[in-house]
Amino acid sequence: MAIHRRIRQFFFPSLTPMFLTRVFLVSLFAYLFFSYLCIPFTIQGISMEPTYPNGGVNFCWRLRYLLSEPQRHDVVAVRFAGSQVMLLKRVVAQEGEQVEFRAGRLYVDGKEIEEPYLRFPCDWNLPSRRVEKDCLYVVGDNRSMPIENHHFGQTSKIRVMGGPLW
């Protein structure tokens, strides 16, 4: 009988002040958490395939780089004017490093970098350039398209919103 009452209470709770306060607090917490700390997003585009396929759902964890800097091979979310539209890219070089592509291979400071996450063939060639102070060089994982059709390059560190949760 007591269990029956508890089940009924769970599905049809009495609108007591305590219950309404709890609903308000849970809603407020969820709003703040999903608006500022763990922002949900859908992936639109193929630039990070196959790691992050088009149409996938993920969350941008804002505290990822609270105590550390993004490292090479990290996937980061780069913002535009705000958090509603972001780019998902992989960090390939950090400030002060020389980055270049030769026949689809990534070279940083003249050394070839292994990129195990790449699955598609790439034939890019990009002359060497130095990553400016307080910037990161980011590229997508899908480099099967011509180099001019892919959005990549150096971006300011302050534009990094965080990283995907998985």
Added chain:
Amino acid sequence: MVKGKYLLMGVLIVIIGIVFAVAVFPSEEKRVKKRFHLLSGWVSKSAEENSFTMLKKMKDIGTLFLEPCELKAPQESLSGSYTRQEISAYAGAARSHFSQLDFKLYDLHIAFPEREVAKVTLTTRLIGKLTSGEQVDEVRELECLLKKIDKKWFFSQVEVIEVLKK
């Protein structure tokens, strides 16, 4: 009890008054936003758009800009001062390449650095289908300056911010 009733009625009247005032006398921020939404609507193009609507929208786009307006978009080969006619013609030419076009605005941040001057940063997303059948999905961050003349806001400067620098 009667006192409480009058108090409740008073509060209700004040709330209705505030809502009415906000609706009837929009803030400057709302007026600025409205100009952006007009631009978004006029740049967008439906698959069924006829020549008359196309010409009207072309002309309307020009009316949003100050004479002359400074455009800084080196990636789109646009740099310098342009007249309303030039902007209308450019917009018309650009729209003619699309059979369908959706110009969306995100993360509008509006500041008023001086009296009758608004500085707006925003993200724009252009999703469309070219007449050749190719899909287009381009995102840009814009920084715009608007000036208020005769109680209306006009774009006086539009700059495309480079988020990723190759």
